[in-house]
Amino acid sequence: MTTNRSKALGAVLLSFTSFAALNAVERAAYAQSASPQTAAATPEQVAADARAASLKALAASVEALNALAKALAALPAPAAPATAPPAAQAAAAPKAAAAPKAAAAQESAAAALLAASRGSAAAAPAPAPVAAAPAVAAPAPAPIAAAPAAAAPAPAAVASASAPAPDAAAVAAASPPHWSTLPVVAPALPQVAQKDWVRNPIDAFVLAKIEAKGLKPSPDADRAAYIRRATLDVWGLIPSPEEVAAFVNDASPDAYEKLADRLLASPHYGERQARRWLDLARYADSAGFQGDATRQNYYRYRDYVIDAFNADKPYDLFIKEQIAGDELFPGDQNAHIATGFLTGYPDNPNSRDLVQRKFQITTDMVDTVGSSILGSTVGCARCHNHKTDKFTMKDYYSLQAFFANTSTTEDFPAKKGPAEEAYAKNLQKYLDSIKELEDKRTALLAPYKQAALTYHKERYLTDSREAIFKPEKDWTPQDRWVNHRLVNKNVTNDDIIGGGYLRYIADDKEAPGHGPEAKKNFEDYQKLTVELRKFDIQKPQRGSDTFTGVEELGHADAPKTFIFSGGNHERPTDEVLPAFPANLTEQEPVIKPTATSSGRRTALANWIASRENPLTSRVYANRVWSQYFSTGIVRTVNDFGKAGDRPTNQELLDYLADNFAQKGWSVKQLHRQILLSNTYRQSSDYRPEVAKADLDNKLLAVFPRQRLEAEEIRDALLVASGKLEDRVGGPSVFPPVPANLGAAQLAWPVSKNPKDWYRRSVYIFTRRSVPYPLLEAFNAPNTQQVHATREVTTTPLQALTLINDEQVFQLTQAIAGRVIREAGPDENAQFTRLFQILFSRNPDDFERAALARFLDDHQKVLTRRILDGKFTLAEPIALKEDEISNPIRLSAFVDLVHTVVNSNDFVYRF
């Protein structure tokens, strides 16, 4: 791609992306011609009308097109791309004067085009502007699509090297641009009949669709149901009975606003929202693979995410820090920790093929960014041109090139605070306790050190070895990466000298230095090692005085990136440079190397986090929406490509996305708007007529009830029991696990401080090979790749977990104790309190009767148990002497609570 041509195209396309400006004009036109009759048209009609209108506009502007083509042809660009963006150019005309280097001829041609399109838009039936975005873009498919193909000759060259591409390119060129690749444009508000139902713009977009189906929205949920729903959705916790009562009795007109603001201001908000982001970041506190080594300082990244949400860090900045915090904000520890987003990949530290490792790691970074932030299945193009989206292998490897110089370092020194100092002190204590043994072992091994290091290095595979044995002055950027990886994994430790080399020369008769001395030393080494292992458990299992992040090793020059045929890193073909995907933008990355870094990730981050990017705001707005309404507006939240679902309500999504970016990318504002919509306030009660008309509830005429997520179930139990240890952040904790889990002591060293057992689930140590069973049972995220959707499966193993798990049972005992303490001896009052705590409602008569009957029957069962010689009974926890009247009855009450905790009303929010 020649620079001149791409600049020219860039200028044109830049104005294309800003054709949002047209919206204001169209809104005006819309306002003038809006009428009740047209408002009743179905969405399909609206879209069809809009398309027809736009086609007319296009026909009327053929002349203008020709003029524009001529004007562009005068630029140093070939004719084909010149025809590419006319429609866009026309649409952007109000801003044309501001567009850089816009030739006078262009301007006049564009103005003519605009006049044509505006004229017809105004003449068109009123709703046309509602569908403005697709309609304007739709008539110009061929030229726009032609642009990337023609402007980027390289993919074609690649294509001829790998078989299927020419076809793919041809197909791509012939199809219209996909909706999600078009700029986000704020749509006009649709007309609705039930105007008083519209609390904020969300409701207008939702209601228009509901009314188009001849339905009505549901009435408000009762306030108690609403606050339980909202508290779970925003905090991931259940509200206290007092919070429920206060809200239910709040007669002020802004009761809902006050509630929303209170929820959003609490650190619980950040804990809950962070958990969902951590799903995308495939967060884990261990490396995975066989060794599954602990990443003892990685909780700092988790805390960064929690803090970012709580501080309402603008989403664009949030993304920039995670992709390029080290480059953008040198010296800012938090921004550097943010790059832990890139380092969360599963890793096998003992890999002997470091060149392959580099490829796997880069692949993970690109796929993670592509999938989580861009909602794009870019990874498909690793082995072949994308089958459904216009995404070539060149596009893919050009994205990899942004990360080519990125290395991970796991031991940057952290700023010293009390926690760091305490950790360092504990570590020192441990080191002191093993010093004598350690010194002995080191002395024993000292003579072997050099030979062992060489021996160890020789164990790497051919291409890694070339880099490892090269003198530093001859290192290529890739060699630098390989050697950093080698040293970073600390190959010179005693295990490698003793367990590797010394074992080898002790065992192998042909090894240099084999003999009785080596044998004796190896035996001594083994004895010392066994002794030392006894101290392992005293090593601080939690905390750190370091952090993990990426760096570029102080160099601005990056390793070359190649297209790998069939995704095989041993089969490089053409070299590529960093470039944005051609189907999304014509922009060229502006890469400014720093003294210590290539600047590549900064260029990528700036583009991803810009308002011009058509995906970033849409994808995130859709994710937040899906948290509240169970499914996204685009149901395939990770795939905004052609194989993904189309949005059920694109105007709504574009409104949310546009507004999100307009409001300074404030995530809290996005949440607040949803929380305060009437759409969210609806009851989830069953309505047969809605069920019949809208089986999948795509219209949202009824609020979708939802099963609690894994963490919510456990955290709600902690709240109910009063045992929640409510602290934000810090090293991950190890609550007790079922006895037959069989996790090794070092893999799951149960926290000594029982308070740690009751931290929120987001703080539980995420060990890739030993998922915490209680969470695992309820569809906790898979930590190997970006995890987009919390599935809901219903299995007997879940039932076993809630009905049999000892931890759950003990929490149940605590809930029983709390209920009795708070409600007093009257059983009816106890039932009321129990239901208020767990369900935010009172029991009805049926339920009261069932509970009372259970106590009577169960008392008999328990009496029989005692007669059978089993004298231990479960008691409610923490009752005073005078609260214990009849132990058998109280034990029956524990079982009653245990049952109620298992009920659907607890595990769902309605």
Added chain:
Amino acid sequence: MSLQSRRQMLFRTTLGAGGLTLSSLMPGGGIFAASAAELADPLAPKNPHFAAKAKSVIWLHMDGAPSTLDLFDYKPELIRLAGQEVPASFLQGIKTSTQGGVGKLFASKREWKQYGESGAWFSDLVPNIGKHADKIAFIKDSKTVGATHDISILKLNTGDVQPGRPSLGAWVSYALGSANPDLPSYVVLYDGNREPTGGSVNWSSGFLPAVYQGTAFRPGDSPIIDLDHPELVSDPQQREELNLLKALNEHRSALRPEDTELLARSRSYELAYRMEKSAPEAIDLSKETDATKEAYGLNDNATKGYGTNLLRARRLVERGVRFIQVVSGPIADTGGVDRNWDAHSSLEKNHSGHTKAVDKPIGALLQDLKDRGLLETTLVVWTSEFGRTSYGQSGDGRDHNPWGYTQWLAGGGSKAGYTHGATDEIGLRSIGKGVDTYDVHATVLNLLGLDHLKVTYQRAGRRERPTVVYGEVVPELIA
């Protein structure tokens, strides 16, 4: 009541929303998510693509990679050349490490014998498996990628060297459903006192719904996590709790008559209650005869752990479990460390120990399946992440060998008494195309009546299949 009729009853009694689990596969479901397709139980039995030869698979993973050169792949030329450098021609084009890597050609002190009518060779380490030579289809040209265990084990089980894909057992569960509503359809057995290294990622459902993941049956009497009641809750107590639970749930569900997900959740407790009995019963060996226990080696500490798992595996096959993944456990090695088959040194000691642990039980399993008429429909796969090199390491060990090694199939419609492919004269590399793990997966699926190209799952823009973008059925392995 037969398993089939029990399932039918379940369907009849629950508005067709029955089975082991019911899921709204859509994210979050939503009250109206219960479209016709989703009413179906995700584990309801599904028809294969064509007539299946095998109903169940027992997947014997030899963890750590045995040297098949010392078990099945008899190489007189290697014995002749032992002690010499590897001729350069044999190493061309393969990436090796130079240290602890390519040593001199190494032969262990084996005695070799031909067994059965097929005349297949077996070493003195596996005499009991040798007795079943005519039941076995050897794949002597197995190959894979990877130089370390973890990535190659992942590839063996999931088809990728990076975690995240579903394991073969998960695909089978997904494609065929469960034949027994009271047990998981995909069970993992391991011995030793803790989970195999790498853990559950090797029986993960990956991007498939979690309902298809393997359930680890842990050693001991309580195979499933949280299968036993809390200490202070007896069975009659729990029965009453479940009765109350049912009443409370049904009372509220009446407000949402069409919400099948809530109904399914209520019912899952009854299934769980049954599983509390059926899972321990499935692995309870007390009703097995003394002769059977003796055959599987339950009376000998060396064979007890693995033998117990294989006997459990047979019981699970009898109960309709589709896929049973058995991971061989570590045994005591030098220096008080437990070690799997990974014999970089002291191969003699290591492999004597491991073959002692598995040879007799595997022989017993093949005989037992045959005697019970189950071998025809049960595919036994003897497999490992890679093999070991013909050249020695540390004097008396062998390094990893992904280029040529032996695996085998028995029963389930595989071709008995057959040997497929071969390695070169020194047993280092497969000759010709070779059989990769993907091809093994495709072949196993074929024997289960499944076309590996048609077992697909739509995920984030990709139509995923078990064999990624590779894999061919090896027709010669099929009877």
